[in-house]
Amino acid sequence: METNELHRGRLIDHIQLVVRDLEASQSFYEAVFGVLGVPMGGAGDGYFWADELFVSTAGSEAAQGQLTGRHHLAFQAKDRATVDAFHQAALAHGGKDNGAPGERPYHPGYYAAFVLDPDGNNIEAVYHGEAKRSAPSVKVTF
Template sequence: MQLHRGRLIDHIQLVVRDLPASEKFYTAVLSVLGIPVLSTDNGYFIADEFTVSAADSPTSTGQLTGRHHLAFQAKDRETVDAFYSAALSHGGRDNGAPGIRAYHPGYYAAFVLDPDGNNIEAVYQGDATRNVPSVTLDF
C-alpha cells in the first residue's frame, strides 16, 4: 500500500448494507479497470484510496453513507463497455448504458447503480484530452 500526498482527495469511504455483495460488485468492476481489491478480515475492503466498509466495521461510524456518485477513469472505450457488463453481471443495475455524453466532446461513459444505489461511472475522456496541456496552479 502506498500513500499519495498532495492530492485533493485523500480517500473515499462508502458504508454499505451488504459487504459481501458490494465486494463482489467492486471486485468485478475494478478488475476490469485494472485496480486490485484488497480484502480484509475487519469488515472492509480497499482499492487504492477507496474503502468500502460494513456498518459494524471499526472503520465506519455505523451509519450508511447514503447515495453518492463516483467516477472511475477508464483507459479506453472498450474498458468502459467491459466495466458496464461486469457491473450488470455482479449485482449492478443500469443507470446509463455506455455512450457519448453531452458534457464535452469525446466524453464516453457508462453509469450503474451499485448494490446500495450509489451511482458508479466509468469514463474515458482520452479523445477530449489528447491535446489539452497540463496546468500548474500556484497559490
C-alpha cells in the same frame, strides 16, 4: 498576494462507503475494478479496499454505525472498450443499469457508462478521449 501550487494527479486521499451487504459490494467492486485494472488492496473482518476506496459495514469503528448516503463515483477507464466491459461486469455482479455506454455531452470525446451499485451509489466509468488525457499543472494565486 500569496501564491500556492496545487498538486494535480491525486485529488482524493480516500473515500469510505459504508454498505448494507459487504459480500454483495465486494463481488461488485472486485468485478468492475478487475475490468478497470485496479487491484484490490485487501480485506478484513467487515471491510475491503482498493486504491483509495475503503468499503466497510456499519459495524466498523470508522463507520460509527451509520450507512453512507448515495454518492456518485466516477472511475477513469483507459479506452471505450473498458467502459463497455465495466458496464457488462457491473450488471453481471449485482449492478443496475443507470446509463448504457455512450457519448455524453459534457465535452467532445466523453464516453461513459453508469450503474447503480448494490447500495444505490451511482458508479461511472469514463474515458475522456485523446483530447482530454493530459492535465496541465495549475498555479493558483490568492
